[in-house]
Amino acid sequence: MGHIIQFTGLSGAGKTTLSNSLLDWGNKHNLKIKLIDGDVYRQTLCKDLGFSKADRLENISRLGAFAWSVSKDYDFIFIAAINPYQEGRDKLKLRYGALLIWLKCDLNTLIRRDTKGLYRKAMLPDTHADKIHNLTGLNDTFDHAENANLILDTNTLSPVETVALTTRFLLNLKPH
Template sequence: MTKKSTHTVWHHASISRSDRESLHNHKSAILWFTGLSGSGKSTLAHAVEKYLHKIGVSTYVLDGDNVRHGLCSDLGFTDSDRAENIRRIGELAKLMTDAGIITLTAFISPFMSDRDTARKLVPDGDFLEIYCLCPIETCEQRDVKGLYKKARAGEIPLFTGIDSPYQAPEKPELTVNTQEQSLSASVEHVIKLLVQRGLIDDVRS
């Protein structure tokens, strides 16, 4: 091949999100879980992922475990760092969605404005806000990671629900009462939402 023809053929050949969704045989979207520490966001997100994976859906869960020590390792917990944290997670989830993956994010994401920033990054309908509703008393009683105890002892400043506010979603796509509902019932509610939105087929039909 001559140099000239090399020049002419070196153009972009782009695979689109819809190509990737076709390959994966389902639509992609962001499932944005929000709620207090201990409200069950991460557990629910992972359980939903397990369900989806079993029916052949490409998934990924973003949570503190894989984001805070990596992509956002330079950020702390001030309001501005929290905002930047959520901004990056939103951008990351946007790229994963573009990659044809159902992306589940499990972060407290206490501020409405930050969640709305993430929502606005993607087309309408691609961002499903799932509110893990649980009274702080129950979260504190569970205290799986011992964080409430530390926060009460003054060892963790700006802890959501203690000395930093949690702004509950006003119009989430779904509210899951994680105190009242079992995990399997909660998973079922999320899956039902995905079927209703046409993201996945109804495997029960």
């Protein structure tokens, strides 16, 4: 059974960047890694869900169940999703033994990066047609993941440093 690792953090914090770098690292070290990217699975497994709290919790529940269903075939299964509620994170920990890595980044840095243009849209006037009303961390809840197994401050750490810290963490895990 592979280790299920939840990567949580706001949009733009580096979840997908780190996960993709870890896929490369895994390939070089003959590790089998499955990436479950929240953005990708929103278009398939979870395409019927919106962004209410109930839908967000259902989204992460489905991603966790899928991760568990493939865990026998991989060394590591990464779930890279915002996963904003501690309730959802705790459910995956209790149900599947999922570990948690928080990519922590302050809002000002994320607004400056704004890789997807989401923060700009969330800050538009309420009457604007392109306004995003439920962007996690800006105008919707994100519970800080203070109890994470690893916290990576992507305000100050480079992508290379986050990969190094994460690979060290992963290599220290005991096999299931």
